[in-house]
Amino acid sequence: MKIIIIGGGLVGSLAAVFLGQKGHEVHLYEYRQDPRGTTLNEGRSINLALSMRGRTALRAVGLEKIVLQKAIPMDGRMIHKTDGTTSSITYDPVLKNCIYSVGRKHLNELLLDEAENSPNVHLHFGKKLLKVNVSSGTITLKVPDGATEEVKGDLIIGADGAHSAVRRDLMKATPVTFSQTYIDHGYLELSIPPENNHMMAPNHLHIWPRGKFMMIALPNLDGSWTVTLFMPLSSFTTLRATKDILGFFQTHFSDAVELIGADRLVRTFMANEASHLVSIKCSKYHYGSKVVIIGDAAHAMVPFFGQGMNAGFEDCTILNDLLHNHDYSVNRALELFSIKRNPDAEAICDLAMYNYIEMRDLVNRKSFIIRKTVDNMLYRIVGSKWVPLYQSVTFTNMNYNQCLKNKKRQDSVIRKASLFALAAGTVSVAVFLLPKIMTGHSPLPND
Numbered sequence: 001m002k003i004i005i006i007g008g009g010l011v012g013s014l015a016a017v018f019l020g021q022k023g024h025e026v027h028l029y030e031y032r033q034d035p036r037g038t039t040l041n042e043g044r045s046i047n048l049a050l051s052m053r054g055r056t057a058l059r060a061v062g063l064e065k066i067v068l069q070k071a072i073p074m075d076g077r078m079i080h081k082t083d084g085t086t087s088s089i090t091y092d093p094v095l096k097n098c099i100y101s102v103g104r105k106h107l108n109e110l111l112l113d114e115a116e117n118s119p120n121v122h123l124h125f126g127k128k129l130l131k132v133n134v135s136s137g138t139i140t141l142k143v144p145d146g147a148t149e150e151v152k153g154d155l156i157i158g159a160d161g162a163h164s165a166v167r168r169d170l171m172k173a174t175p176v177t178f179s180q181t182y183i184d185h186g187y188l189e190l191s192i193p194p195e196n197n198h199m200m201a202p203n204h205l206h207i208w209p210r211g212k213f214m215m216i217a218l219p220n221l222d223g224s225w226t227v228t229l230f231m232p233l234s235s236f237t238t239l240r241a242t243k244d245i246l247g248f249f250q251t252h253f254s255d256a257v258e259l260i261g262a263d264r265l266v267r268t269f270m271a272n273e274a275s276h277l278v279s280i281k282c283s284k285y286h287y288g289s290k291v292v293i294i295g296d297a298a299h300a301m302v303p304f305f306g307q308g309m310n311a312g313f314e315d316c317t318i319l320n321d322l323l324h325n326h327d328y329s330v331n332r333a334l335e336l337f338s339i340k341r342n343p344d345a346e347a348i349c350d351l352a353m354y355n356y357i358e359m360r361d362l363v364n365r366k367s368f369i370i371r372k373t374v375d376n377m378l379y380r381i382v383g384s385k386w387v388p389l390y391q392s393v394t395f396t397n398m399n400y401n402q403c404l405k406n407k408k409r410q411d412s413v414i415r416k417a418s419l420f421a422l423a424a425g426t427v428s429v430a431v432f433l434l435p436k437i438m439t440g441h442s443p444l445p446n447d
């Protein structure tokens with residue numbers, strides 16, 4: 001097929017690698033300039049957490065080992081309390097899995113290089129998609145001199161991010177139930193320079209949970225840390241003057257002031273606005289045999305489960321499987337992609353919202369630690385019959401919707417055990433311990 005991919009971000013460039021390897025003629029159009037060879041670090045989050053689903057996709061195209069060579073393992077959360085003390089919570093004490101911090105620019109460049117290694121893949125930078133005629137498979141692009149250009153393909157893949165133009169035109173042609181939710185929290189990226197990192201325990205994702213807001217830090221290869229402050233947008237607007245910014249940090253993140261450096265902290269606040277966070281769901285991702293959307297274009301999510309890129313990479317695995325490992329027509333493969341992917345995409349969008357509460361608040365509570373201990377104990381004893389939520393989302397390829405269902409079943413078992421203990425007169429267990437275990441989570445989506 002002649003396949004057109006719109007968007008050369010992480011998901012579009014991986015899709016190009018997959019499809020180039022299968023011998024399709026692939027044309028990827030990206031409206032930005034080629035990021036390779038520039039020092040620009042445009043866009044969101046300088047580094048990201050790579051986990052099982054992303055690794056599975058990278059493995060399928062032979063890139064997993066290369067990516068992991070320049071990734072930093074993180075095997076737990078390091079919690080920073082307000083008084084500056086820290087404690088570690090291991091992600092997977094049972095199977096000892098970890099997540100990896102990878103540089104967005106490095107990963108994107110590696111994928112573009114790999115795509116270009118295939119003689120079938122053609123990368124076109126500086127070309128912006130204006131519109132898609134979904135029934136004929138024709139796209140209109142704006143090229144650098146301002147002129148427009150039309151290109152026709154057998155299949156158009158929209159990997160053009162949360163504000164996808166492909167999705168917009170897809171939705172004009174076919175009924176799609178669509179929702180877009182901006183949460184009232186935003187984020188600002190700060191950094192800890194390599195020379196200041198002495199207090200940062202390596203191989204952890206650091207979290208400063210403060211109930212209604214939080215700060216996190218992920219390591220970079222050069223010894224620096226990318227720090228992200230998440231909090232209500234209204235709170236960002238109150239931090240304009242140097243004394244307010246420093247006062248806020250001294251109160252809530254005193255240990256981080258020294259690490260980031262007071263000057264750098266104030267400079268970053270003054271020079272940047274907080275960015276918004278959006279969650280997008282759509283009921284359908286394709287049109288006939290001509291158009292399909294993947295990655296953030298299909299399911300943007302808030303970043304709190306570290307799954308946006310991983311889910312987008314998993315889209316590439318699933319689409320590749322449907323197109324190449326069965327006897328389906330392209331039309332049927334795309335239809336199955338929509339049917340199969342939608343419940344999982346919606347589940348991870350919901351779980352990502354839930355995980356913000358876990359990260360910014362629950363990790364501070366004893367009940368959370370108790371619940372984690374119980375989950376891990378049962379996981380150790382009964383294995384795959386009790387995979388805790390975090391482990392199932394992050395360290396397996398289990399359908400996201402199944403991960404959510406499992407968690408609800410586990411909560412229900414614990415609730416029943418609590419009632420049983422009460423009936424059996426085990427007052428100390430029923431009254432003191434089990435309610436604590438149950439409050440170790442906040443209500444799940446649709447609970």
Ligand code: FAD
Nearest residue numbers: 007009010011031049129160161295296306307308309310
């Ligand atoms: P994008 O990265 O948005 O790429 C879309 C590309 O399409 C862009 O290059 C854009 O220039 C191009 N484009 C757009 N419109 C057009 C057009 N009209 N014509 C041509 N080109 C166009 N995910 C994780 O898995 N782990 C994490 O730890 C993680 N952390 C995150 C932290 C933050 C703060 C944020 C905001 C997100 C995080 N994510 C994380 C999510 C992750 O960044 C996204 O899910 C991922 O980047 C989606 O990739 P994409 O290629 O689908 O979209």
